[in-house]
Amino acid sequence: MGELLQGNKLQAVSDDDQLVIANLRDAWSYIINTKPDFNLSTIKTINGFVAKDESLEWGKLRTGSVQIGGVSYIPPIPDEKSVQRSLINVMGEGRSLLDAALELMLYLMRSQLFWDGNKRTAIVAANAILLGKGHHLINVPLKQFDMFNRLLSQYYMDGNPNRMIDWMKMYCVVAIDN
Template structure:
């Protein structure tokens, strides 16, 4: 598996990129909850205006994602990602959607369409796993994707796990100048097939490599030397 860092952005560039892409990130992630707004409608809602014909629940999903990314943008540069950040992100993502938000799940849940049943997460084990991911010798981009898929499969929270995991991965990406990860609406069907396979097998190499190859974005500067 080849998952090196594609980008090496400074803090100013990373914040600029996330701000520029926030509507696209919110729009893509909202599709995970079957929100059917157009990109233009999503942009209008993110910008704080109402859109006729959109349900209150769908608007809540979009605004929750927006608030989660606004929290990420305020994280101090070079912050080490840890469980408290993931919980805070979930407190925005799952606000008014879940039994509880911002705390680890304390009961059993099932994942629709798969036989795999996640166990109830233990805080000490989650903290230990996050440390193991953070301290391994792979690239920072690999670590962000590794955490993202670990968090999805473990189902750390009562609700909003995929959205929380993606925003958390982007927190890691932004804090380390790595660009952003975004699974677009057009990629969701194939990605869902890979995710189902991962849930059933706990083998993440294929989905991490595919995500790296197809879903990492950043700032590509034109090399002026090529014009000389």
Template sequence: MAADKFAMSRDGEDILVEKNFAQLVYLAGKFAGLSTTLLDTQAILADLSGTQAKSSEIRTILNLRDAYHYAMSLQYISEVSFAALLKINLFVIGAGASGAGQIRVQPVVVPLTDMMYQPAIPDETQVKREFADLVQSEATTTDKAITLLLWLSRAQLFLDGNKRTAIIAANALMFADRRGLLAVPENKLAEYLQRLQQYYKNGDTAIFGF
């Protein structure tokens, strides 16, 4: 079980988010394959001109901004509900996108390095129960957040934005309980994604070292 490393005040948690907000959005954008730099992200968030980012990349960054703003509005773990999870995905991929904020009802295929991964079509009643069991468990908040991050990534509950939704939902839990924040550093991202592919195949979290 992953231990909680921090116990922060509400003001302290707010300051942590404020100081790292552009970095959080930037790193989440890497899950969408964005080529934008941290400086690009900072400029877009500050509504500054001069960025060479594509319009689609700007929209993705602004969607991530909105998703994080919503996630950070959840002040208590009880507010990090299944409905909140759906709303995070709605913000992540945009309200006009197909299937935004809805559990998918059609098959998807995820290309891996050496195979194609096809997760099961989610049963909404079952995933609601699994989500509730996870959030309400006796595990530490950090352990819940990591478990949620991995479970959402592998289950592919949505048509799009699953890894982005997963990291933002995980941080919603961390923020609500004032336990700091989760992030995959850019220099560890390739390794994380490689291990995530192995996890997709067998569902064994031991690949991550715990």
């Protein structure tokens, strides 16, 4: 894995997987090295890294319809003003930074703002918020992927983030010791 993160190619890993890993490396490098202010522009930049060379457009809100595999929910086509309002609501006062980051992550996943890389963008964006304060890290352990995907599918359908946030706090949030 270290070879891949350094930009070297591995024979046993597909080119598509190597691109995903390299793009994630670049997105993480961006948030760690620049500690960006959190806003829609930052989310677009994260998607620009995460989805680079994977779709026709990256780093820009999608302009057409998409479907989410395995569910009947179809997210509306995003528009800049409504996304800005939603981000303000999600990040509003009165909730903990962790709750806001998790809710933001789920909002980004369900909204499918981009043509590709929405879940990866959402996780990196939520971690950018948390790492900026040095308290937590969101990581879905491999042994929890099936449950994560089941709960995410339920969330796509009903739009209620509470069950998933509670579950993620138990299984996917790692405290960072300063």
